[in-house]
Amino acid sequence: xxxxxxxxxxxxxxxxxxxxxxxxxxxxxxxxxWDGEESVATYxxxxxHTAIPGFVYGGLIASLIDxxxxxxxxxxxxxxxxxxxxxxxPFRFVTGSLHVDYLRPTPIDAPxxxxxxxxxxxxRKIVVESTLSAKGEICAKGEVVAxxxxxxxxxxx
Amino acid sequence: xxxxxxxxxxxxxxxxxxxxxxxxxxxxxxxxxWDGEESVATYxxxxxHTAIPGFVYGGLIASLIDxxxxxxxxxxxxxxxxxxxxxxxPFRFVTGSLHVDYLRPTPIDAPxxxxxxxxxxxxRKIVVESTLSAKGEICAKGEVVAxxxxxxxxxxx
Numbered sequence: 039x040x041x042x043x044x045x046x047x048x049x050x051x052x053x054x055x056x057x058x059x060x061x062x063x064x065x066x067x068x069x070x071x072w073d074g075e076e077s078v079a080t081y082x083x084x085x086x087h088t089a090i091p092g093f094v095y096g097g098l099i100a101s102l103i104d105x106x107x108x109x110x111x112x113x114x115x116x117x118x119x120x121x122x123x124x125x126x127x128p129f130r131f132v133t134g135s136l137h138v139d140y141l142r143p144t145p146i147d148a149p150x151x152x153x154x155x156x157x158x159x160x161x162r163k164i165v166v167e168s169t170l171s172a173k174g175e176i177c178a179k180g181e182v183v184a185x186x187x188x189x190x191x192x193x194x195x
Numbered sequence: 196x197x198x199x200x201x202x203x204x205x206x207x208x209x210x211x212x213x214x215x216x217x218x219x220x221x222x223x224x225x226x227x228x229w230d231g232e233e234s235v236a237t238y239x240x241x242x243x244h245t246a247i248p249g250f251v252y253g254g255l256i257a258s259l260i261d262x263x264x265x266x267x268x269x270x271x272x273x274x275x276x277x278x279x280x281x282x283x284x285p286f287r288f289v290t291g292s293l294h295v296d297y298l299r300p301t302p303i304d305a306p307x308x309x310x311x312x313x314x315x316x317x318x319r320k321i322v323v324e325s326t327l328s329a330k331g332e333i334c335a336k337g338e339v340v341a342x343x344x345x346x347x348x349x350x351x352x
Binding site: 051053055056057058059062063064065083084086087088089090091095096097098100101102104105132133134136137138139142143187 | 208209211212213214216219220221222241243244245247248252253254255257258259261262271286289290291292293294295296300344
């Protein structure tokens, strides 16, 4: 059995994200896990996630890099404290900035592999670099500045 | 009657994009038009386009900025030559890079207004700056380097 994904530790109220919430039935529901120092996730694009016929839509690529990277930031924050992801206090991250370089057209007829790596941890900010590959080639590179979620954004429950 | 949107000039084979293709029934089908020197588009987020409850998912914001900006780049290329968008040769742009700064949480219960502006035209590259606003406040700022589509990406018809 596969180990639990980062996103499966999120509490119910924070599990509605279109990109990674396990409770959003319309969304991508990506699952990220550690693979040594890197985080990895795989996503199979739908046939309608197209840019021009045959290639993946850049907005989907940006979305996957965004959610995989903020998930990686959360997991890294726990790891830096030597804690499991279901221990308190919880760490949740939002995107401060997102940068994506599209290196080559991404074929739509293959699984997309995301790999993330923490570049820097600095107070409430964690910088994560991620790549998106298909058929063994890196098609896009991203950098996300993830920021620990301000209390004002936390849903009132 | 509203004037035709940039995206409505795209030929059928290039109208399947998830972000802006008029023929992609699953997609966002955004419509961008000139408003003086700026391009403008409005998008109403679906209730499931959520990040955490009450706020718009960052991946959707990145996607909208991406497609609005590449559409603006195409329209600007025609305008720079004093031509209508249905004249030959056609200009189509893909995203070389995308940068988004998330300035504040974007409320999901309001229309999202995109405004684009050409920053630079340099050979086959056009740099477009776009903002995304809700309820009169700028929630995100983006910069897209749009690159004229290489012939190798053009679908064979």
